[in-house]
Amino acid sequence: MFLSDSDIDAIILTLKLASTVTFILLLLCTPLAYWLARTQSWLKAPVSALVAMPLILPPTVIGFYLLIAMGPNGPIGELSQSLGIGLLPFSFWGLVLGSLFYSLPFVVQPIQNAIEAIGTKPIEAAATLHSTPLSTFIYIVLPLAKPGFLSAAVLGFAHTVGEFGIVLMIGGNIPKETKVVSIQIYDNVEALNYTGAHTLSAVMLIFSLLVLLSLYTLQQQSKSAIFSVGR
Amino acid sequence: MSNTNLNIKQTLTRLNQNKLPSFSLAVDIQLPSQGITAVLGESGCGKTTLLRCIAGLEKDVRGHVIVNSEIWQNDDFYLPAHQRKTGFVFQDAQLFSHMTVKQNLAFAVKRSHTKVDNIYYTDVITTLGIAHLERRDSINLSGGERQRVAIARALLIRPQLLLMDEPLASLDAARKREILPYLLCIQRQFNIPIVYVSHSTDEITKIASHVLIMEQGKVVRNAPINEVFSVNNLPLNYAHETSSIVDAKIISRHQQWHLLEVSANGFSLFIEDTGQAIGDELRLRIHASDVSVALKEEQSNSIINKLAAVIRKIDIDDNKASLIIKADVTGSDSSLVAKVTRKSINDLKLKEQMTVWLQIKSVAILT
Amino acid sequence: MPVLALTNTMRCFTQLCVLVAAMIVNGSVNHAHGTDIKRQHAHIAVASNFIKPMTLLAQDFENKSGHTLTISYASSGKIYAQIIHGAPFDVFLSADQEKPKQLAEKQLIHSNFHITYAIGKLVLWSNTVGHESPIERLQSNQYSKLALANPKFAPYGQAAVAVLDKLAIKEKSRPKWVLGESISQAYQFVASGNAEIGFIAKSQLPKQGAFSTIDQTLHPAIRQDAVLLKRAMNNKSAMAFFEYLQSNDAKKIIQSFDYDTE
Numbered sequence: 001m002f003l004s005d006s007d008i009d010a011i012i013l014t015l016k017l018a019s020t021v022t023f024i025l026l027l028l029c030t031p032l033a034y035w036l037a038r039t040q041s042w043l044k045a046p047v048s049a050l051v052a053m054p055l056i057l058p059p060t061v062i063g064f065y066l067l068i069a070m071g072p073n074g075p076i077g078e079l080s081q082s083l084g085i086g087l088l089p090f091s092f093w094g095l096v097l098g099s100l101f102y103s104l105p106f107v108v109q110p111i112q113n114a115i116e117a118i119g120t121k122p123i124e125a126a127a128t129l130h131s132t133p134l135s136t137f138i139y140i141v142l143p144l145a146k147p148g149f150l151s152a153a154v155l156g157f158a159h160t161v162g163e164f165g166i167v168l169m170i171g172g173n174i175p176k177e178t179k180v181v182s183i184q185i186y187d188n189v190e191a192l193n194y195t196g197a198h199t200l201s202a203v204m205l206i207f208s209l210l211v212l213l214s215l216y217t218l219q220q221q222s223k224s225a226i227f228s229v230g231r
Numbered sequence: 232m233s234n235t236n237l238n239i240k241q242t243l244t245r246l247n248q249n250k251l252p253s254f255s256l257a258v259d260i261q262l263p264s265q266g267i268t269a270v271l272g273e274s275g276c277g278k279t280t281l282l283r284c285i286a287g288l289e290k291d292v293r294g295h296v297i298v299n300s301e302i303w304q305n306d307d308f309y310l311p312a313h314q315r316k317t318g319f320v321f322q323d324a325q326l327f328s329h330m331t332v333k334q335n336l337a338f339a340v341k342r343s344h345t346k347v348d349n350i351y352y353t354d355v356i357t358t359l360g361i362a363h364l365e366r367r368d369s370i371n372l373s374g375g376e377r378q379r380v381a382i383a384r385a386l387l388i389r390p391q392l393l394l395m396d397e398p399l400a401s402l403d404a405a406r407k408r409e410i411l412p413y414l415l416c417i418q419r420q421f422n423i424p425i426v427y428v429s430h431s432t433d434e435i436t437k438i439a440s441h442v443l444i445m446e447q448g449k450v451v452r453n454a455p456i457n458e459v460f461s462v463n464n465l466p467l468n469y470a471h472e473t474s475s476i477v478d479a480k481i482i483s484r485h486q487q488w489h490l491l492e493v494s495a496n497g498f499s500l501f502i503e504d505t506g507q508a509i510g511d512e513l514r515l516r517i518h519a520s521d522v523s524v525a526l527k528e529e530q531s532n533s534i535i536n537k538l539a540a541v542i543r544k545i546d547i548d549d550n551k552a553s554l555i556i557k558a559d560v561t562g563s564d565s566s567l568v569a570k571v572t573r574k575s576i577n578d579l580k581l582k583e584q585m586t587v588w589l590q591i592k593s594v595a596i597l598t
Numbered sequence: 599m600p601v602l603a604l605t606n607t608m609r610c611f612t613q614l615c616v617l618v619a620a621m622i623v624n625g626s627v628n629h630a631h632g633t634d635i636k637r638q639h640a641h642i643a644v645a646s647n648f649i650k651p652m653t654l655l656a657q658d659f660e661n662k663s664g665h666t667l668t669i670s671y672a673s674s675g676k677i678y679a680q681i682i683h684g685a686p687f688d689v690f691l692s693a694d695q696e697k698p699k700q701l702a703e704k705q706l707i708h709s710n711f712h713i714t715y716a717i718g719k720l721v722l723w724s725n726t727v728g729h730e731s732p733i734e735r736l737q738s739n740q741y742s743k744l745a746l747a748n749p750k751f752a753p754y755g756q757a758a759v760a761v762l763d764k765l766a767i768k769e770k771s772r773p774k775w776v777l778g779e780s781i782s783q784a785y786q787f788v789a790s791g792n793a794e795i796g797f798i799a800k801s802q803l804p805k806q807g808a809f810s811t812i813d814q815t816l817h818p819a820i821r822q823d824a825v826l827l828k829r830a831m832n833n834k835s836a837m838a839f840f841e842y843l844q845s846n847d848a849k850k851i852i853q854s855f856d857y858d859t860e
Contacts, residue, residue, distance in 0.1 A: 128319035172776025190675035
């Protein structure tokens with residue numbers, strides 16, 4: 001089993017995509033998850049539903065709509081063009097945007113669960129110690145929710161690595177830009193290059209196993225059960 | 232300090248799932264801003280909610296909170312919790328589990344509005360006896376230790392007002408005895424007014440200087456400790472608590488009888504020798520049912536504490552077998568209450584302004 | 599209340615048992631008579647780019663012959679993988695010649711039942727109408743993305759690359775390629791406006807936009823082959839459909855979708 005140069009390119013690109021997406025998602029999802037965990041607003045249900053959509057929508061559906069939305073006449077496309085970025089499909093950042101949608105619930109939900117598990121009491125206690133909401137968030141909420149953040153990062157990363165349907169729709173199969181591992185495997189299968197498909201698939205299999213293993217080890221170490229993703 | 236106070240008017244209605252009112256709080260009170268003010272009531276009476284209102288932890292409350300003429304809340308202003316100069320001690324301590332004891336304390340020190348110097352810091356942790364716990368993880372403490380750390384932490388933000396929500400409720404009797412003295416001690420040592428919520432008359436009679444009794448979201452009594460229980464019409468739950476609470480000082484020891492003589496504001500009493508030193512201050516509680524009334528000084532019985540007094544007030548209630556008589560002890564500002572049957576009042580022809588002898592069968596030593 | 603709940607649960611369980619039992623019995627019955635029933639119809643696997651013509655072909659065939667067909671659509675590569683792993687297909691309409699050839703090598707088909715049922719035509723399409731034709735835009739390099747099917751496995755993609763090679767713009771255009779997994783995806787890329795021009799099948803050509811026909815001499819013929827699997831040698835329906843596919847009626851339908859036939 002040897003990896004070809006294009007396999008290695010695909011692996012590097014996949015890792016780059018997954019890291020970028022995970023980083024951005026952690027930044028975006030933290031306030032969102034915090035809000036979802038704390039709010040009493042009627043908006044909670046609709047927002048939760050929107051966030052969870054990628055869990056049940058086929059990725060090709062998301063990819064199809066993204067392709068249209070990011071096109072020259074779509075809202076995202078018009079925005080990206082007016083910002084001078086140009087069109088996003090077939091580009092690395094287009095994939096990043098698609099993956100943000102796709103992996104969103106996998107990052108939001110563990111963080112939200114972890115923050116919900118903290119409850120209001122430590123936050124109130126901090127407030128009575130003259131801690132501003134921001135300082136409470138940094139020094140109390142973040143450390144207490146650490147296991148949730150870890151599993152969110154692992155799940156977000158792994159899920160982005162495993163993404164296929166959206167990339168197929170908006171990627172355009174460009175080496176070093178949008179040709180990720182899953183697409184490379186698909187290409188190999190379609191081209192009847194089963195040996196190549198086997199090699200990369202084995203890499204993916206071992207990777208997934210390691211990710212899940214680390215996740216469950218992590219879960220065992222933290223006392224609170226905050227890893228339920230699908231809910 | 233002594234002429235400032237807490238002016239609190241708060242209304243709050245909580246709705247249940249069917250949008251019907253499930254609980255409402257309606258309070259309009261003035262409290263002394265010194266000593267320990269106890270808020271007493273059964274669970275669900277709103278005493279904790281009142282405390283949370285003062286701390287700024289209840290967002291939907293209307294009214295005003297004015298502490299030492301500083302406005303914390305009025306109709307168009309709400310000072311958020313983290314800007315109110317209150318310390319709050321929760322029932323379950325609420326130490327931050329991811330921090331050591333020292334880090335918990337440092338969290339408060341860092342955020343105090345007034346600088347916390349080493350002297351104050353050392354003072355607090357030695358007063359609460361937690362100096363040896365500093366390096367421990369906060370999750371590895373006993374209940375009593377945890378609560379002492381929580382109190383120290385609250386003191387370290389140098390609050391203007393210390394709010395305590397049943398800090399002893401989760402502790403066993405021995406731990407309670409361990410912590411109660413600290414409360415009196417910190418009040419005296421740091422001169423911080425404390426509002427102390429509890430459902431235990433036992434606890435609050437030991438430490439409070441002022442008492443608020445709450446029922447169903449309303450304040451039904453608001454009086455100094457030595458007055459609050461010396462009335463006839465206490466709320467039903469506290470009817471058996473009618474008593475006089477007296478602060479006294481030990482003046483002499485009668486070793487041969489194992490007795491102490493204490494002086495309480497112009498009169499003296501004999502109590503059992505507790506081993507305390509002369510000059511020590513004590514708080515005594517004399518239940519109304521332990522006090523009987525005689526027309527003249529009776530020599531022919533075993534009672535040693537007999538005081539001449541003038542009947543100030545007899546609460547007439549024809550539907551009761553017993554009534555409460557309040558009498559001013561002669562030569563003193565104090566008054567005591569006695570529980571006497573209506574028949575005896577009738578037989579002895581007891582009237583207000585009559586001079587009588589109060590015979591005290593037993594004196595409970597609270598502290 | 600708990601008793602009631604229990605009886606309800608038990609009733610549900612009993613119903614489930616009956617259902618499962620029924621399914622098992624039915625299954626075995628089906629199995630016993632399965633050979634007869636299966637002879638009544640054929641299972642056809644068809645490359646996705648041939649969905650529209652196949653629908654009409656199937657209708658026409660069923661009306662005329664009385665046989666019934668079950669049709670599965672997927673990419674040729676997937677169908678191939680399924681067949682070599684024992685998928686129950688009787689006839690395979692591939693989008694290329696490569697997969698049928700591989701099946702022949704694996705001796706899964708009979709060489710007498712291997713035909714070219716359609717020859718695709720390549721066009722260069724743009725969703726917008728401009729002063730220049732799509733082919734002029736391609737040659738003058740006035741575009742930022744060119745959509746084509748993946749030449750690694752899609753014949754239309756291989757044809758497109760051959761055209762680019764002949765026009766001597768293969769290397770120049772390569773950075774602008776966006777590859778669809780199939781010719782339909784290449785179409786999607788252009789239709790959504792994300793690529794200005796793209797090589798698509800003439801059979802897909804919509805009314806809007808502008809297109810340039812590609813001279814068929816510029817690329818190897820895009821031959822789509824159909825095969826009869828060995829397992830269907832005794833399936834009358836399958837045989838009938840394979841014959842029908844070579845009839846004039848069928849050819850007429852296929853041609854109406856802008857394919858050539860032999």
